[in-house]
Amino acid sequence: xxxxxxxxxxxxxxxxxxxxxxxxxxxxxxxxxxxxxxxxxxxxxxxxxxxxxxxxxxxxxxxxxxxxxxxxxxxxxxxxxxxxxxxxxxxxxxxxxxxxxxxxxxxxxxxxxxxxxxxxxxxxxxxxxxxxxxxxxxxxxxxxxxxxxxxxxxxxxxxxxxxxxxxxxxxxxxxxxxxxxxxxxxxxxxxxxxxxxxxxxxxxxxxxxxxxxxxxxxxxxxxxxxxxxxxxxxxxxxxxxxxxxxxxxxxxxxxxxxxxxxxxxxxxxxxxxxxxxxxxxxxxxxxxxxxxxxxxxxxxxxxxxxxxxxxxxxxxxxxxxxxxxxxxxxxxxxxxxxxxxxxxxxxxxxxxxxxxxxxxxxxxxxxxxxxxxxxxxxxxxxxxxxxxxxxxxxxxxxxxxxxxxxxxxxxxxxxxxxxxxxxxxxxxxxxxxxxxxxxxxxxxxxxxxxxxxxxxxxxxxxxxxxxxxxxxxxxxx
Numbered sequence: 001x002x003x004x005x006x007x008x009x010x011x012x013x014x015x016x017x018x019x020x021x022x023x024x025x026x027x028x029x030x031x032x033x034x035x036x037x038x039x040x041x042x043x044x045x046x047x048x049x050x051x052x053x054x055x056x057x058x059x060x061x062x063x064x065x066x067x068x069x070x071x072x073x074x075x076x077x078x079x080x081x082x083x084x085x086x087x088x089x090x091x092x093x094x095x096x097x098x099x100x101x102x103x104x105x106x107x108x109x110x111x112x113x114x115x116x117x118x119x120x121x122x123x124x125x126x127x128x129x130x131x132x133x134x135x136x137x138x139x140x141x142x143x144x145x146x147x148x149x150x151x152x153x154x155x156x157x158x159x160x161x162x163x164x165x166x167x168x169x170x171x172x173x174x175x176x177x178x179x180x181x182x183x184x185x186x187x188x189x190x191x192x193x194x195x196x197x198x199x200x201x202x203x204x205x206x207x208x209x210x211x212x213x214x215x216x217x218x219x220x221x222x223x224x225x226x227x228x229x230x231x232x233x234x235x236x237x238x239x240x241x242x243x244x245x246x247x248x249x250x251x252x253x254x255x256x257x258x259x260x261x262x263x264x265x266x267x268x269x270x271x272x273x274x275x276x277x278x279x280x281x282x283x284x285x286x287x288x289x290x291x292x293x294x295x296x297x298x299x300x301x302x303x304x305x306x307x308x309x310x311x312x313x314x315x316x317x318x319x320x321x322x323x324x325x326x327x328x329x330x331x332x333x334x335x336x337x338x339x340x341x342x343x344x345x346x347x348x349x350x351x352x353x354x355x356x357x358x359x360x361x362x363x364x365x366x367x368x369x370x371x372x373x374x375x376x377x378x379x380x381x382x383x384x385x386x387x388x389x390x391x392x393x394x395x396x397x398x399x400x401x402x403x404x405x406x407x408x409x410x411x412x413x414x415x416x417x418x419x420x421x422x423x424x425x426x427x428x429x430x431x432x433x434x435x436x437x438x439x440x441x442x443x444x445x446x447x448x449x450x451x452x453x454x455x456x457x458x459x460x461x462x463x464x465x466x467x468x469x470x471x472x473x474x475x476x477x
Contacts (some may be wrong), residue, residue, distance in 0.1 A: 011222025011252045014227045016237055016473035018146045022153070023244030026145065030153060032212055033141045036100055036162035040137075040166025040205035041129050043107050044170075046203060047123065048295060049172035050196045053183065054119065057194070064116050066439045069295055071120045073431040075127020076134070079429060084139075084421020085134025085264070088414060092140040095417070099136055101210050102129025108204025111197040131428060135421035142408035143220035143416070144240070147475050151342040152410070155401035162397065166328045175199040219300050222476060225251060235329020264416045267422055273408045276419065278467040279403075283427030285355060286403060290396050292453040293362060330390045331397040338398035338405075346472040347406040352433060352464035354399035359457030362397060364388030366450035381427045388456035396457070409471035414474075430456070 053063050079099070087095035106125040113119035134274055137152060145153050175195040179185045184192040221240075223232040234250040241248040267276045341350040365388030411419030434453060441449040 001404065011249060012218050012412065012475075013221050013233060013237075013251050014147070014253050016249050017144070017221065017240075018466065018475065019249055020146060020237075020241050020246050021245055022146065023246070024151045025240050026149075026153065026245040028055075028216070028243075029141065029144055031155060032209075032216060034137070034139050034157055034163075035209055036206070036213075037139055037157055037160040038098070038099075038164035038167065039209065040103070040133055041161040042168040043103055043126060043130055043164075043167050043203055043206075045168045045294070046107075046199060049168070051174065051197060053194075053196045055243065057117050057183075057196075058119070060116060061441065066436050068116060068120055068123065070432045070435055071123035072130060073291060073428050075124040075433075076128075076131030076428040077425045079126075079128040079131025080135050080421040080425035081129070081131075081134075081248055082421075084135040084417040084419070084424070086132075087136045087417035087421075091219050092136055092143070092223055092417065093217055095136045095208050096217070096286070097213050098234035099129045099132035100213065101207055103127075103133060104129070104193030104204050104207035104209075104429065108201055110203075111200040112338055113200075119317060126204045128185070134419075135417055135424050138404050139417040139420050140217075140220060143413070143476065144223040147178060147473060148343070149244030150346060150409070151405040152339045154405035155339035156344060158240055158340070158401040158404045159332060160398075161400065162331040162335075164329045165331075166325060167227075169325055169328065170200055175202070177366055195422075205340065212393060221251075222413045223374050223417075227440045264418065264422065267411070267419055268286075272411065272415075274467060275469060276422070278463060279407055279410055279419075280423045280426040281463045282351065282355070282403060282468075283407075284394070284430035285456045285463070286358075286399050287427035288430030288434040289362065289453040289457040289460075290357060290400070290434075290436040291431040292456075293396075293450065294356045294390070295435040316328055327393045328377070332393050334396070334398035335401045337394075338401040342402055342405050343472065346470045347402060348464060348470045349410070349470040351399060351402035351406055352461045352468065355457050355464065357391055357395040359362075359454040359461070360398055361388050361392035362450060362454040362457060366454065369446040369450075399457075406468075406471065409474065409476065410469075412477050419433070 003461065032416045039459065051069050053064060054060060054068065058064075060068065079102075079176055083095050083099055103126050106122050106129065110119065110122040113122055141157055142154060175185060175198045178193040183195060185195050185198055187193045187198070218236055218239070219232070221233040223234060230253045232250065237251070238248045266272065338350055338354060363384050368384035368388060407420055407423055408416055434456075437452060438449040441452070450470075
């Protein structure tokens, strides 16, 4: 028996994992999980740049364009629910591989879409993989982290999202602007290929990450112990401890309580139903607001009249791409501030306050749009609009980081991925409705389109303040 264990001591998985300080293993794990997260962000945002091109190429109506833009979000609802349950039944690592492969494959196949119906189907199936990856990735990473660093590292995970967004901006700029002539790109042996097709084809390369996952990652100790595989759990803990240069302490068989088979009904039993409802409503709010704003952001920025082209080293860069890069860059300090605060003041106050502030600053940049003049003509213009937009981006992405840190801690191991998936799936219903509502109301005016999104952010924050429970410092259970 390893040093530090006795025959009569009931040593749990959480106790043993808390004895292994963050080290080389955790940093390597974050890099792999974060790469999958960044690719998720890239796949989701690509449609924002291709949608205007597809509207013209396929002659889409406003309704068809809205449905196509929301197709992957619809798929994410199903993906969250199905893959979360699968991960609790069959294992996190198996689900992780399949979800990454799914979204990569169908994102790449979208390059061969011929019209609305094939494009919608392929984007929907891409979303099924994306939603599953988001539910599984957080569950997997959370079950490898010590309690005192879990919240911070889960926020760090979500900070990879804007990396994917920035990567999507760069790829869109290359295929739709720099390399494109009249909307097509000259490709050796293929001739002129539509730039949007090459953009989607490039989105297939994250499939290579599956080989990294298969060779570098193994099942989590929490999952193995919950399934009764104490030996497997101890082997996994031993490998983690050795990689970090720490002593190995085994868990005791007496400490393991195998749970029931995962089911959605478990989420609504007396001990979980309040937290399930609270976090699902928070997920709905952040998705409704974020996707309502960002899916239509190119259109909103263009309508604000603040976009101008930039010249760098003699090369003209469309202003839209520059603004998107700036918006992506400001998201990083939003994440890092949330990473600090979730371990300093707690998950509940961080998430609640960032949601409320997201709503307030969304209203600020909406009120500064041309022809609104809500606070007088002096309020409109570049700085109120762009400053409000950057602040909204800062707090919204910080809220995303906080909610990803908070959610896995609310559910026990046997339904952790199921709970993650359920809350995320409810959120993606909001993600579908937000852009549709904003697209419908924009004909009335940009303030009318954006105000409901701001209200949703604020209400989500108030729900967290009123009904959330603090989990900072609590071990996983």
